[in-house]
Amino acid sequence: MSARDHAAWAQAPRLPASHFVSGLVYTDPDIYAAEVSEIFGKVWRFACHESELPNVYDYRVFDHAGQSLFAIRGPDDRVRTFLNVCAHRGARLLHQPSGNASRITCFYHLWTYDALGKCTGIPRPVGYEAAGLERSALGLREVRTRVKLGLVFINLDDQACGLDPFIGPALDNLTSVLGGVPLEVFHYNRVVLDANWKSWHETNMDIYHENMHVVLRKTQMKAMPMEDRRLAVFANGHASSGELQAEYSGYDGFAARGEDVPPLPGITSTDFRFVDLFPATAILSRGTVVRIDTATPLGPDKTLLEMRGLGIKGEPDEHRQTRITHHNQYWGPFGRNVPEDMFAAEACEAGFRHGAARYQIIAREENLSGQDDAILRAFYAEWGRRLGRRPSDPLASHPA
Amino acid sequence: MSARDHAAWAQAPRLPASHFVSGLVYTDPDIYAAEVSEIFGKVWRFACHESELPNVYDYRVFDHAGQSLFAIRGPDDRVRTFLNVCAHRGARLLHQPSGNASRITCFYHLWTYDALGKCTGIPRPVGYEAAGLERSALGLREVRTRVKLGLVFINLDDQACGLDPFIGPALDNLTSVLGGVPLEVFHYNRVVLDANWKSWHETNMDIYHENMHVVLRKTQMKAMPMEDRRLAVFANGHASSGELQAEYSGYDGFAARGEDVPPLPGITSTDFRFVDLFPATAILSRGTVVRIDTATPLGPDKTLLEMRGLGIKGEPDEHRQTRITHHNQYWGPFGRNVPEDMFAAEACEAGFRHGAARYQIIAREENLSGQDDAILRAFYAEWGRRLGRRPSDPLASHPA
Amino acid sequence: MSARDHAAWAQAPRLPASHFVSGLVYTDPDIYAAEVSEIFGKVWRFACHESELPNVYDYRVFDHAGQSLFAIRGPDDRVRTFLNVCAHRGARLLHQPSGNASRITCFYHLWTYDALGKCTGIPRPVGYEAAGLERSALGLREVRTRVKLGLVFINLDDQACGLDPFIGPALDNLTSVLGGVPLEVFHYNRVVLDANWKSWHETNMDIYHENMHVVLRKTQMKAMPMEDRRLAVFANGHASSGELQAEYSGYDGFAARGEDVPPLPGITSTDFRFVDLFPATAILSRGTVVRIDTATPLGPDKTLLEMRGLGIKGEPDEHRQTRITHHNQYWGPFGRNVPEDMFAAEACEAGFRHGAARYQIIAREENLSGQDDAILRAFYAEWGRRLGRRPSDPLASHPA
Amino acid sequence: MTEAPLEAAGVRQLIGRAGLLLDDGNYDGFLALCAPDFNYRIRVWSPELAKDMIWLEHDYAGLAQLFAALPEHLTRPGRLTRHVTVASVDAAPDALKVTSVVTIHHTDLEGCTSTLAVGRYLDRIVEQDGELRLKSREVQLDTRDLGIGSHAPL
């Protein structure tokens, strides 16, 4: 058999159910709604880096599960997070993406809140006395917030397990990189992709598409054979690799890289490590710099992608410039690597839209070496567990 | 208690059900559909001002409840309104927003209609004889139309009560202003807001957000204490205030206002009055000028807003110029006041979208003085009555 | 009776059910979904002209029923069509609208396919051995493809009848025009209309709207009386006319037309013929040139329209230039005729949207002469047969 | 029709700079390019009323008051980018009459850009103390839906 007719095409691959995924996971609106409530509404999710809130009362606004939130550093130096809406008539409270506010005043009728979410002022409160409104019951909605290795995580689900049990050992290979010295975000960009959030995150979970990137073909392919690369998968859908290598001399103009600025703690200039946190955060380090990217679903075929680049806080200007150069070589809107992954995510979206592509195959088994699909399988296993659906057949009647 | 966790946030306020509104009224698609059919499909709604149709056969095209309509002045000088679609194959009939047409000819196959909606011509009618088509049965769909104080109102519901019982005394405090001398529209602009129509109309129903507008803080706050301002609510969801005051000298550059052109009949240059007509029309007068605004829902989060400014028909040029200046000081796309209300409407939309904000509180009781929420409560009572839903819990099973 | 009230307007015309169509056929989302699966998913549909694939391995990408496909000429010179998605992880395979590819390589992980749709290569296949994946089962989805008179047709339904029985005699009056000498596409443009696909196709099925086009009023009206024009309707919803005439001297600047380049085989320079193929393809010839247009629904109110102009393959440059001039006089984005039809399609869309227009009347009976609605009735009869719905009442419970 | 080249260059410079200054919210800088009897006006044709409308009009002092008041107003967040191209320069007895085409984009706080408005600047330019100055500007907007509107001149 060569090409397939409709019947053959529509048939599920003859593979174990864990080894393929239905295209419906990218397009079905009910599945999307379930993802928003059952995954994004319940997991710990990276919100921002603590260096974005260096001072007391610094705040940072961001989107999560369709809603606007803000993280703010309180007078006790603790970072808390709140829904960014006024308790009075629902107006958005903070309008700038970042700032400093010892008191948060709603522009509309001037209700005020403090950095702990307490409603501290209502103009002419006497008007509410007849109805018996209590100001003490009018605080903001606080969202659970924990900081780990400088990463601010939040969770909309007050009943979810703690951050540490959720992460488990997934971040271990970046512990010294992220936590060895204080880091600082020097790059931030956001872009709305025409792709499902998983199509994007898959570009971070599959390293055997290296051939797609000329810059990786030239700097990574020969630096370490696929067979020697080691992947790790963890509980809760996370994964990582701590032992990848690059030879920057392979790409014209990158040769200087590695000698011109010290690497981050516990990593060398040619090491390449990454961690994928379920559901949609990836943290990567190429020795001298760190990238963090976070996907926020906006619809089955729309995803907000936020990308950060980090260097060492307080480092000399020349070091910072060099790290920025290193960052930009691969990452950012003009990097040699990242735009190609976005292209891939959008191309998969286009393939599954309206049911042309039916299944994707994640059947590579290579003992957790570089070409294994194990990370993708671990991700979809967790996805299925949280939604109570089989990724291979997600519209089948759910297991009871 | 200061901030709230999810459970506390999701809980309805401990207030009488009339004193708070669920955010679902702004976002739920079924509620939106019900609003279009049960409210906009059944109420008298302001369409345009009669000065926009000064001559026989003048017409004016507008949108209502998702459909295009046109009002036309007939040879008997009466204004009638029709759906703007051809009885043949459904093509839109009139394409310009206004004009003059003694005969309305459909561009497609040249069927013609007169200003009474009668089908007056079909090319080569013999072709329809076999099927027995009667031209007399092919008139346009006429929509009930009444003119009151120069305001043209229409109603899609042939069974609804008359205009006068619907309005009741709500327009009384503007009777002389609107009806004392013939007025004329000199300003018209339309804008599509990213907001629910009610979020917009609320900016016209709540006068205690005056602090939001620097121009009102400076010209109104001290002109009359909130306690002395009087609001009135009427049957069918209307409301008004006839006793507000402004001191224009409070704002740089506005001082001349009031001495440079005579006020409209029955009002002084520093009086400020407004009427809110259910569901979404507001008429305001600041002594020398009138503003009429009308919201037309386009979707749960899209609203067409039309704004008019009126002066005295036939007045001298200098008077007109001055009225335009007065209009533009507060109103229009570059006014000091109106863009801020649009900002507020969009900010509330952003707050309720995707369920971040859960409830809005309309619990102020101040004896119908300026800070009372009575107008909002009257509006939502009427809203609930028409939809058979409680604004505080609109997805609960409907009362039988 | 002149104008109509709501009750009269909402009532179905007193005509045979075949003689009017409900506006719901243009707007209802369920009807739209049924059209995509039951009509576009099952008919033979024009994809492109064989001159667009002159050489072995030439390919042409196009959209159909929401999906991307490509036609490619195989080494055996046969044209085949495939869904444009990779069997691995669903990525879009070909990104340019046309090109030449002896081997199709997916950009993402470099799986390769040949022009017969066979999967010819998977990098490092050993990774799939454990799971037992067979490369032979991983070919592309082939879609039935037949070429007739140079026209490439495809059918997504493997069980549908053949192309010839589907077309029947509908193309007969263009047999010599399309098949007499090899033709070549010199014009291609695509545009997304804000209109239902049927509103567009109706402009090709109704020739009595000639009055709408000044260019037709001047060149066709007097060339042949409507009464003398003959329409033909065929099984499966097709129609044609082979006996229309034009007098090009009627329109300023068109007089030279007809003497400056030889007509196509079997037609004169002043003949005008057209064929409407169900569901949404029209082929027209004005003696010296051919136009083919194809509508692809993108949504109830969005339609992709593709328009082609054809001359004689290999003809001298001056002939080609003249044919292009002839083409552009009526057709193309700057033609005197086509933009007006697009205007009409969008104006009907606007009329039916949100239910303003309720019915369209297709009741003309003129013995298949030019003003007869027979083509429209034949189209809607086939439409109803395929959907199991009555066009006059399409949401009534379906006949069993 | 030919414009004197020196003036043409100076005019383009003046119009160009004025656009950059407004984009940057440098209102003092903008006013410094205006003559003391400067008049600013936004004129819009209403096809609904079949009339011209004035949506904003200020003299120099009124404009200065407006600029001074801006920080107290709630305004559209984000940034405007005025793309202005001089299309014609005509000599008139008292001033050069300059018509420019203007496209104004708005970039929101999230960095997404959309077209806010297109239209023309009709400027009158005079020489004062050896410098070219704007004597008047009439903004003729083709776009009439400006979203939430604007307190600042376009």
Place this chain on the structure above:
Amino acid sequence: MTEAPLEAAGVRQLIGRAGLLLDDGNYDGFLALCAPDFNYRIRVWSPELAKDMIWLEHDYAGLAQLFAALPEHLTRPGRLTRHVTVASVDAAPDALKVTSVVTIHHTDLEGCTSTLAVGRYLDRIVEQDGELRLKSREVQLDTRDLGIGSHAPL
């Protein structure tokens, strides 16, 4: 590479004025800027056919006929705003070769503006009777989806 300044200013003036006149539907005014042997052409590259296409071509008389016919045609309601910026001016033996970038916005009857097309004007300009005149214009459109199309030149 340097253009003579006098010519540069005149060229910008000519191109600028031509754009304003077309926007205003002042077709007589536009034709008055054209030489009697004027040629107008819209050229578009088709990646589908891998060919150049001509979508409209007229000489002076044909263009005049087209303009005269416009009122009888059903056309896209609204208004076009052509934003044209001269990008390069090159001397050629018989004419100046001028390349401009053009962005065309459409504003509908409701006052909403959208981008209709972007592309280039390739003009040849000559001097006749002491005035610069358009000898030819080739519009090279990058945009190929023009909505319902247009009877009028872009």
Place this chain on the structure above:
Amino acid sequence: MTEAPLEAAGVRQLIGRAGLLLDDGNYDGFLALCAPDFNYRIRVWSPELAKDMIWLEHDYAGLAQLFAALPEHLTRPGRLTRHVTVASVDAAPDALKVTSVVTIHHTDLEGCTSTLAVGRYLDRIVEQDGELRLKSREVQLDTRDLGIGSHAPL
């Protein structure tokens, strides 16, 4: 404030040509307009970080390497149309400082056009061997959401 007309014309010519060459993917042509010590930089203000960011920076050699590498990269299909208008030209001791407004449209493979980015070019221009040359270009983008991004300079 008045710019010297000769320089002004040459500057507009240089900037205009540079835009056309980049649109056409004629990178050799673009480099030929740059001085050997050319510096190219894309600078973007982040309101999130309250910091300027550099998104791309290259010297002449780096840019040449980048251009050479482009064919091997997977890039956004379609075509860019840079609409650049010089807004101000200022003399500085070592170079002319030129600020232009730039609007960049993207046309996809289906011929649909959308606004990709707006911003400014801040150029320094010098004369070398009798020709004007770009000594540096800083692209200041207002737009921050650039879709899938770009390997090529804007």
